[in-house]
Amino acid sequence: MLDFIIVGQGIAGSLLSWFLHKAGKKNLVVDNHHLSNASRVASGVTNPVTGRRFVKTWMAEEILPFAKETYTELEQVLNETFFQPLPILRLFDSIKSQNDWSTRTSQQGYTPFLQNQTVINLPKEKVKNDFGAFEITGGTRLDSEKFLAAYRNFLQAHQQIMEEQFCFEELEITASHVQYKEHVAKKIIFCDGAQAIQNPYFKFLPFQLAKGECLILQIEDFSADKMISSEAFVMPMGNDLYYVGSTHDWHFHNDQPSEEGKQELLANLDAFIKTPYKIVNHRAAIRPTVQDRRPFIGFHPEHTAVGIFNGLGTKGISLAPYFANHFTQHLTQNTALLPEVDIKRFS
Ligand SMILES: Cc1cc2nc3c(=O)[nH]c(=O)nc-3n(C[C@H](O)[C@H](O)[C@H](O)COP(=O)(O)OP(=O)(O)OC[C@H]3O[C@@H](n4cnc5c(N)ncnc54)[C@H](O)[C@@H]3O)c2cc1C
The missing domain is CATH 3.50.50.60 (FAD/NAD(P)-binding domain)
Structure with missing residues (x-):
């Protein structure tokens, strides 16, 4: 049995x-x-600090080190590489968001994830970046x-x-x-x-299911080795390929990629990326989200x-x-x- x-x-x-x-x-x-x-x-990202108000992920101190330990062990058992650290740059969209971040940096429990306390300016020829960015440490990526x-x-x-x-x-x-x-x-x-x-x-x-769509782009001369996150996020996948995600749609009719999803992602992307890109793939799936x-x-x-x-x-x-x-x-x-x-x- x-x-x-x-x-x-x-x-x-x-x-x-x-x-x-x-x-x-x-x-x-x-x-x-x-x-x-x-x-x-x-996209396979684990991000310790998320949302408009930069809130620490639920149980971050327990779940993130455990995820790291498990995926690293599985790489050894399966004799494959699919897991890596992923530094994340989050763009500020206003002076207020800079202030919110500054408050967070001194709050209990945030120090391991907001170690770098300087405002970072990204290259202006590549990224529209009026208010700068901050770095989140402790992020990772699983090639799921x-x-x-x-x-x-x-x-x-x-x-x-x-x-x-x-x-x-x-x-x-x-x-x-x-x-x-x-x-x-x-x-x-x-x-x-x-x-x-x-x-x-x-x-x-x-259940309160949410459809999500993403694009895979080829961006030459972008050379980002960190994830850049704003309304959309751009995550490096290697070989000039980048994952752009993702939409959240609670009123969907099927699990297929849609024109509306693509346009939403491109609008969010064009709000901060200046470099030309080519769309290589467009995918969708339904998340098992709950109330x-x-x-x-x-x-x-x-x-x-x-x-x-x-x-x-x-x-x-x-x-x-x-x-x-x-x-x-x-x-x-x-x-x-x-x-x-x-x-x-x-x-
Ligand atoms: C665009 C997008 C981006 C995302 N990015 C992230 C991210 O960066 N980080 C993160 O943590 N999460 C992310 N998520 C959420 C994450 O994908 C989900 O939380 C997770 O994949 C759910 O896993 P699951 O195993 O419960 O479901 P699934 O991955 O859907 O797996 C369910 C499996 O069950 C099988 N199955 C179902 N019914 C049957 C049946 N009757 N018979 C046989 N097989 C069956 C399905 O084929 C499938 O293989 C993202 C989701 C989307 C859509």
């Missing part, structure tokens, strides 16, 4: 399967290899597409993946186990991202063998390692789930 069937091999399913594997559990991952899953389209491909190879090598659409009609649930086709397991955990809104077991959870911006972890109130790890919203790359490990400890050592992430908060 298997210990766990995991549905979905985005960042949530991959990391949950990894920590359960490390804990000695026997798992099977079922994934339909959806080409626009959020984890493949993500490369990581997911490498982890899929790992699962294949361990015969732990079934590449198909999970069919709910084929799932049988009893009090002690579940059966999917010929596979019997103690529990099944859904890590199905935005597709969870079609999942009949978790319809009571308040209270906290992950969904736990078990169905009646079907205690049916669990969920989802709701990673706009920050799956940062949150997934810490909370996959947190859930694994709950599953294997019966430790308590943090009430803020436990889906019992909706029952």
